[in-house]
Amino acid sequence: MKKKIVRTREELIEAYDLTEDDQVYLLDIFEKIEMEVFKMVSAHL
Amino acid sequence: MSSKQKERNQIFKDLYTGKRPTRIPTTITMNIESALEHYGYSLLREQYSIEHCYEAADRIAEELDSDQIPVSPASTNAAVHRYVKNSFMVPGADGFFQHPDIAPMEMEEYPEFNEDPLAFIVDKVIPRVNKVFDTEPELGYVRMIAAKKVVRELHDGMNQKLMDKHDRADITQIVCRGFAPFDYIADYIRSFSTMLIDMRRKPQWVLDACEGALAYEIDKINALPDPNPEKLEEVFMPLHMAPYMRTKDVIKFYWPTYKKFVMAIQEKGFTPYVFYEHDWSPHLDLLEDMPGMHVAKFEAPTAELLKEKVPSRNVIAGVYPFDVIRYGTKEEVVDEAKRIIDILGPEGNLILNPNKRFIRDNDLNLENLKVFIETVQEYGKY
Numbered sequence: 001m002k003k004k005i006v007r008t009r010e011e012l013i014e015a016y017d018l019t020e021d022d023q024v025y026l027l028d029i030f031e032k033i034e035m036e037v038f039k040m041v042s043a044h045l
Numbered sequence: 046m047s048s049k050q051k052e053r054n055q056i057f058k059d060l061y062t063g064k065r066p067t068r069i070p071t072t073i074t075m076n077i078e079s080a081l082e083h084y085g086y087s088l089l090r091e092q093y094s095i096e097h098c099y100e101a102a103d104r105i106a107e108e109l110d111s112d113q114i115p116v117s118p119a120s121t122n123a124a125v126h127r128y129v130k131n132s133f134m135v136p137g138a139d140g141f142f143q144h145p146d147i148a149p150m151e152m153e154e155y156p157e158f159n160e161d162p163l164a165f166i167v168d169k170v171i172p173r174v175n176k177v178f179d180t181e182p183e184l185g186y187v188r189m190i191a192a193k194k195v196v197r198e199l200h201d202g203m204n205q206k207l208m209d210k211h212d213r214a215d216i217t218q219i220v221c222r223g224f225a226p227f228d229y230i231a232d233y234i235r236s237f238s239t240m241l242i243d244m245r246r247k248p249q250w251v252l253d254a255c256e257g258a259l260a261y262e263i264d265k266i267n268a269l270p271d272p273n274p275e276k277l278e279e280v281f282m283p284l285h286m287a288p289y290m291r292t293k294d295v296i297k298f299y300w301p302t303y304k305k306f307v308m309a310i311q312e313k314g315f316t317p318y319v320f321y322e323h324d325w326s327p328h329l330d331l332l333e334d335m336p337g338m339h340v341a342k343f344e345a346p347t348a349e350l351l352k353e354k355v356p357s358r359n360v361i362a363g364v365y366p367f368d369v370i371r372y373g374t375k376e377e378v379v380d381e382a383k384r385i386i387d388i389l390g391p392e393g394n395l396i397l398n399p400n401k402r403f404i405r406d407n408d409l410n411l412e413n414l415k416v417f418i419e420t421v422q423e424y425g426k427y
Contacts, residue, residue: 003181016127021140025093029124029195036191037184 006038046209053112053214060360061217061277061316063338065393069386069425070214071418072362072396073109075116075403078141080105082406088140092123095199102203106211108411111398111418113214114207119200128192129185130176133233141405148236149173152243155250158234162257163264170234216277220315221269223282226258226302227251231286234258240286244298251298259302263309272314279318279340280310288323288345295328304335311337318342320363329354344400348388357392364389367401370413378413382420390425397421 007015012030013023046054052067059066080101081091091097098118109115123142126134134142149170150158158165171185172178178185208215224232230251231240244251272278284303287295310317317339324345332341332355342363343351355361369381382397389395399417403409 005184019089021087021089022093022127024090025095026124026127029093029199030128032199033128033188033192033195036195037187040187040191041184 005041006034047212049212050208050214053212054216056112057214057216057277060394060396061338061340063358063394065427067427069390069395069397069421069427070112071421071425072113072398073111073115073403073414073418074398074401075105075120075409076405077102077116077118077120079403079405079409080116083409083411090140092121092140098200099203099207102207103210106207106213109414109418110211110422111213113217114204114211118203118207119197122193122196125189125192125196128177129189130179132174132176144232146236146238148234148239150234152235152239152247155243155247155254159250159253159257162254162261166234166261174233216275218273218276218278219281219318220272220278221266221280223262223266223280223306223310223317224258225282225284225286225299226255226262226306227287227299228283228285229258229262230254237286237289241289244290244294248298255298255302259306262306266310266313266315269313269315277316278314279316281318281320282306283320284322284325287328288325292328292331295331300331300334307335307339308337311339316340318362320344321346326350332356332359335359340396342396342398342400348385352388352392357394360394360396361389362396363398363400364395365397365399365417367399367403367408370399370417371408371410373413375413375416378416379420382417383424386421386425393427395425397425 009027009031018027056066056070077098078088084101084104086097102116102118105115133144135145136142177188231237235243287299307317319339320342322344326346338358340360340362341355344363348364351361364385369377
């Protein structure tokens with residue numbers, strides 16, 4: 001799979017093999033972390 | 046701040062500055078997992094819910110009038126462990142995380158670790174433990190730091206909100222978790238089982254590794270902001286390995302770097318809050334050798350032995366048998382609290398709390414905890 005720095009919800013579900021339970025709350029946190037990763041790697045802009 | 050909260054803060058301030066407080070404080074140590082399960086939530090789902098963690102911590106605080114909040118809603122890093130694929134903290138089938146006995150460093154790598162501990166931890170240990178590095182080595186640290194930042198910010202202010210709402214002491218704060226250097230090597234670099242073998246096969250490598258881990262741990266403390274003079278800021282240190290060692294080995298391998306680390310914490314102006322896990326009874330004479338004051342929480346030694354062996358310049362915590370809370374009758378809970386207070390109370394340096402952490406709902410007996418707290422708050426008045 002091609003590397004993506006900021007992943008969508010669907011890509012996170014696949015990358016982490018998230019269960020239905022995981023998709024209720026954990027996925028929201030993962031999505032926030034992805035945005036934080038973007039902020040960090042784009043901090044030079 | 047309410048007068049009750051002020052009074053509670055003063056109790057801890059007196060204790061930590063060597064004065065006899067107005068009464069013996071009582072605290073509870075509990076995982077948020079136990080609170081979630083107690084209110085019928087699933088760890089598979091709700092331990093990742095910031096709102097439900099807060100709600101469970103709030104409800105437990107409503108039930109238990111301990112001098113500090115019984116449980117922090119921020120006491121889990123479950124989402125971080127999952128995101129970085131932390132092989133030190135692995136969820137079981139019911140969602141509860143366990144720490145497997147794994148060794149990210151091989152025996153023959155000691156010399157490389159001892160050459161530059163920080164470089165080895167950064168280049169080898171952390172990437173081997175956190176599987177997010179496997180697929181994205183260049184992004185591993187970014188993802189790890191981002192995960193910790195997001196989860197920390199999601200919980201921001203929750204502890205203070207609970208302390209204010211329930212009139213609990215807010216003067217003590219854990220600013221960092223530290224490790225006795227021998228424990229750091231055993232817990233995070235080698236493993237519990239291999240470390241004791243290393244000690245026999247390559248004693249000098251182990252001694253050098255403890256010195257390296259000590260330097261790393263001290264650097265972590267010195268990198269923290271200076272202590273807030275309005276607070277009693279603590280470095281929390283759970284001790285693991287010494288009860289599985291002979292005292293002569295503790296004296297040689299464990300104690301020297303542990304003692305230096307405690308002194309470094311004191312020098313920086315923080316209070317070491319040390320949990321002497323399991324049974325330290327054979328090694329208690331060593332505490333005379335520890336300078337200054339630290340909070341010493343004990344799991345197994347008897348109250349009688351602690352009174353004889355622990356210098357009174359320290360604060361004694363723990364001691365109260367977890368099993369009496371869990372399985373005892375109301376009368377047994379009251380009698381045991383009074384018995385321990387009669388032995389350790391007169392010195393004025395006691396925080397009475399159950400000697401183990403409440404980890405799962407099965408551990409909790411809220412009725413007995415209420416009886417315990419009420420007894421200590423009444424019988425523990427000076």
